[in-house]
Amino acid sequence: MSALTNAIEILHCFSSARPDLSFADVMALTGKPKSSTSRLLRSLRDCGLLEQDPHTRRYRPGLLTFELGRLHRAHDDLISMAERELREVCARTGHTGYIAVLDGYEQVVLRIVPGSNPLRVVNPPGQRTPALATSNGRAMLARLSDEDIRARVPATYPKLPRNSPQNFKQAMARLDEIRRTGVSEAADESIEGVGSQGFALKSGETGEMIGIAVSYSVQATTAAERANVRRELAAMAAKLRRLTGDPLDQATTRVQTGTR
Amino acid sequence: MSALTNAIEILHCFSSARPDLSFADVMALTGKPKSSTSRLLRSLRDCGLLEQDPHTRRYRPGLLTFELGRLHRAHDDLISMAERELREVCARTGHTGYIAVLDGYEQVVLRIVPGSNPLRVVNPPGQRTPALATSNGRAMLARLSDEDIRARVPATYPKLPRNSPQNFKQAMARLDEIRRTGVSEAADESIEGVGSQGFALKSGETGEMIGIAVSYSVQATTAAERANVRRELAAMAAKLRRLTGDPLDQATTRVQTGTR
């Protein structure tokens, strides 16, 4: 196991649930001996990938990750184009918009567009969530081959929220539905009382894929309002797919008119 | 030279001036042989620290840096406290606020508070600038020992903007002035037509230091307005130093009344 692999293993221990870790935490999480952990943490700290709180001696991601993370945003094109469109939709509907990417069987939030409606933003950028538990996450998965999906979902199916698919078969059924209807919807899953609708966008040029969703309070919205969101998203999807050369371009147009 | 060191060396090649790099760029910048570069880039890409554009094949910071960079924000306390105060000052004065940390002889922008005045934000978070060329950068350096400063400034004095100190002696004179007056000011340095005033804040508890500055258009502000900024900053510095237990607490109060 290379030195880099070990370093990465440590970096992966950090998450929004655990934004900082003690020496012992890292040892427990990685299962490495004390000496190795000590050496590695020191290296990571010295090179700026980690910082150490001088008072509590706990470790957290360092200045270098902050700098590089900002640069990652420069990776624009697809994302910023989608963000522009999403902003308009959110301004019109008042709801909150999300843009995320797939990483393994999880998704990572890249951008948020806060709506005018008073729904707290609960998933800040950088947040990781099982893709099967969100509307845009499922929309992204639905565009992969069945083998690819199977390879991504862990061998032991993860414990997902109540209204999310509870086993692999349910998951595949749900993805198939998205493939047929072109619509992905979620309600009361990751967060109680919050619903969302989303779709996946794939660049015809680079092949990269992002998931775009609009989320709202389930109680505070009527069925008519949700239908409106669906129309807005369908229009946005059609426009973005045309602009980005998404291979789903024609196919989608057909489905969208069908669902109207 | 360890594998990690090499990896970090590559990561340091990225900057806002060069947000993405080709294989050849990395080779040129690190001076490493092709084979080593190839292996290393592949490792970094595989572990998520870098991404590769499928079309141009260029590399850019990866999803992992984005995630970790978000987590770095959690490192709050001192910064968020300063940010709150800075927001109020910026709201009152209409100018743009910056919070930065020192890293070697450079500073890295951590937070920005856009003002209401139409002065474009030119230094986004993550931006690196020679600390000697900014008001808050110099304020931070002024709080270090002379030996520490000498150790940070490169052996060959860097080429700085016109109005910044042009050699080590000028730099030390400027820092001494800050130490005496407690005031750090810049005009027409990193950016033509932009001036700023700043100070350094040091936590009495953790010893960590940040630089806080307010920047404005030189032409569009009167001397009276700049004096007003100075008063606002002095009041803010005094308050924050009291709150954070900055060792400069009493000393500063004396200086501030003196400059009034």
Added chain:
DNA sequence: AAGGGAGTTCCAAATTCCGGAACCTTGTCC
């Protein structure tokens, strides 16, 4: 003063890394 938790340093064995050179791929020019 003893005990223990937390973390660092040491060391020889083992693994990984290094870089030159050969090799492969892709696009381009004649």
Added chain:
DNA sequence: GGACAAGGTTCCGGAATTTGGAACTCCCTT
């Protein structure tokens, strides 16, 4: 089409780093 060049990957033996157990230090508690 064929040859060339740029860009990039793979191979391999010698060299250097990494590894993890154990001994050690530091600091706090009992």
